[in-house]
Amino acid sequence: MDKSTLYKGCLEPIVMRLLKDNGRMYGYEITQRVKVITRGELKITEGALYPLLHKLEEKGVVETEIESIGNRRRKYYTLTRTGKKQAVTAMEEVKTFIDSLNLILNPKTAW
């Protein structure tokens, strides 16, 4: 099995968590942050991330701000008020999900 198929569906909560913790991030920064935090285990591809960010913006979960550093531009993303609420719910859902996974995959451990 391809290792990366596991994380399908988890990208959205990951992004929301990072925005919740850090307040304001740009796309490329998110990819790098995930790589560092997970010691290279999780690698977010740009082909997955950018369309997701656009979708979240359309849904009003995040809002953007473009910042220029010299001739370079960065697009910063911030959670909206609604986004912050949804982030809380999303975190609970992921927690429950991981608990369920652990119940099956680590039946002997008491989580």
Added chain:
Amino acid sequence: MDKSTLYKGCLEPIVMRLLKDNGRMYGYEITQRVKVITRGELKITEGALYPLLHKLEEKGVVETEIESIGNRRRKYYTLTRTGKKQAVTAMEEVKTFIDSLNLILNPKTAW
């Protein structure tokens, strides 16, 4: 976000784990077992499970045995020798994956 999207990609390791633990199971049994273990949180649909089981059989990960109880038939699945090896690897991969997820989603907790 639809809650069930989270578990995309996790069905295969779940099935392998159950077969590894229980030796021999049939499809419907797997769906019920997951429901009980996770207290109703994870519901495996038959439309997802049966094609997966067939795929695993094609790949030589599992082998089947049909058993009749009265007029009813059950198709039992067992891990092959290769399947058992792959199950070990799969479990390690899922463990690493969950660890990575936790690093991002529970940054304050030391796992």
Added chain:
DNA sequence: AATATATACATAAGATGCTTATGTATGTCC
């Protein structure tokens, strides 16, 4: 006796969420 629900399998169409590939452009290091 009829109906609903549970058991048990299966497949097909469609949606979703990713990978891979490609493109543009600037900045930095050697």
Added chain:
DNA sequence: GGACATACATAAGCATCTTATGTATATATT
């Protein structure tokens, strides 16, 4: 000057799931 990093974006294609549908037997309900 070329390689690599930074920074964005999109499109084609694939894998994995949901939803819908179908078949058939067994059991419980009314």
